Amino acid sequence: xxxxxxxxxxxxxxxxxxxxxxxTVLLEEKIGNNIVYFIDGFFTNSGFEKVLTFTGNxxxxxxxxxxxxxxxDIDKFVSNIKESMTSQSDVIIGIGGGSVMDVAKAVSxxxxxxxxxxxxxxxxxxxxxxxxxxxxxxxxxxxAEVSRTAVLTGPKKKQGINSLKSMFDYIILDxxxxxxxxxxxxxxxxxxxxxxxxxxxxxxxxxxxxxxYADKALQLxxxxxxxNKGDDDLMxxxxxxxxxxxxxxxxxxxxxxxxxxxxxxxxxxxxxCIVFDQLDEYYPQHVQLFRKMLNKYGIQLRKxxxxxxxxxxxxxxxxxxxxxxxxxxxALGANWQDxxxxxxxxxxxLKM
Numbered sequence: 508x509x510x511x512x513x514x515x516x517x518x519x520x521x522x523x524x525x526x527x528x529x530x531t532v533l534l535e536e537k538i539g540n541n542i543v544y545f546i547d548g549f550f551t552n553s554g555f556e557k558v559l560t561f562t563g564n565x566x567x568x569x570x571x572x573x574x575x576x577x578x579x580d581i582d583k584f585v586s587n588i589k590e591s592m593t594s595q596s597d598v599i600i601g602i603g604g605g606s607v608m609d610v611a612k613a614v615s616x617x618x619x620x621x622x623x624x625x626x627x628x629x630x631x632x633x634x635x636x637x638x639x640x641x642x643x644x645x646x647x648x649x650x651a652e653v654s655r656t657a658v659l660t661g662p663k664k665k666q667g668i669n670s671l672k673s674m675f676d677y678i679i680l681d682x683x684x685x686x687x688x689x690x691x692x693x694x695x696x697x698x699x700x701x702x703x704x705x706x707x708x709x710x711x712x713x714x715x716x717x718x719x720y721a722d723k724a725l726q727l728x729x730x731x732x733x734x735n736k737g738d739d740d741l742m743x744x745x746x747x748x749x750x751x752x753x754x755x756x757x758x759x760x761x762x763x764x765x766x767x768x769x770x771x772x773x774x775x776x777x778x779x780c781i782v783f784d785q786l787d788e789y790y791p792q793h794v795q796l797f798r799k800m801l802n803k804y805g806i807q808l809r810k811x812x813x814x815x816x817x818x819x820x821x822x823x824x825x826x827x828x829x830x831x832x833x834x835x836x837x838a839l840g841a842n843w844q845d846x847x848x849x850x851x852x853x854x855x856x857l858k859m
């Protein structure tokens with residue numbers, strides 16, 4: 508079954524130095540004066556506030572990305588914004604990697620929808636239109652800048668606010684913002700793009716639109732991580748890979764990686780790599796190519812994570828995986844539960 512609701516972010520600009528165009532974008536879009544920024548904590552002392560102050564009604568939050576965003580973090584941000592601003596915020600701007608993108612998306616939704624962030628973890632649960640939001644990625648690979656999900660870890664599960672209302676209204680792609688990314692982080696986020704493109708192109712939900720984006724994203728990832736292409740191409744790969752899953756879905760790797768992240772607090776990109784390295788059964792050719800990229804980049808994956816795992820924690824990881832019904836249907840078909848049993852999932856986790 509192909510998902511019926513699809514959407515592409517309406518406005519995207521790409522170019523080196525294009526962060527400087529943000530003021531023009533705000534003016535042209537006639538958004539309003541109350542601006543809330545979510546910026547990766549990496550840039551705390553970068554001088555961004557001086558560059559990004561246009562109206563005098565800006566509110567800046569620097570997001571600690573050592574851990575992935577939690578639903579309780581979103582609830583606190585929303586409360587702080589409501590207390591700090593005398594009127595409704597006009598625009599939310601996320602500047603950072605996938606975690607910061609997801610925070611910006613989730614906050615824009617919770618400012619106009621009652622309840623807690625955990626209430627919206629799932630598919631198409633958001634009712635009211637969110638605050639206008641702009642995404643400016645400083646990492647490339649997650650596809651969060653164009654995806655329809657804001658991935659959050661809640662008290663019971665790690666799952667996205669998966670809705671068309673999560674998508675950014677405007678995206679600024681500036682490859683210059685990637686130049687400070689550490690080597691390992693660049694690899695792990697790049698592999699997130701590679702892996703979800705693999706899952707899209709091998710899935711049951713694939714259509715010609717998704718296939719075209721996934722195919723190009725895979726080509727660009729190979730040229731970046733095995734060839735000599737650079738940040739400009741990686742940023743485009745991230746966007747294309749993101750679109751490939753907007754029009755399709757992820758698969759086995761992402762379903763399992765949520766369990767790894769939930770149990771061990773490992774960031775999404777690295778968790779995906781740990782899982783993907785054990786998925787020869789599902790994506791054999793692409794796993795072999797992944798290992799070539801891994802070796803060329805000199806990345807050593809964590810081993811033996813689950814060696815001394817307790818039965819209780821293992822069951823929690825399995826439970827988190829089984830919540831990923833759409834990804835698993837995409838990967839394994841409507842009867843996925845017949846082949847992807849609790850026993851099978853445990854066997855896979857115990858290899859990690």
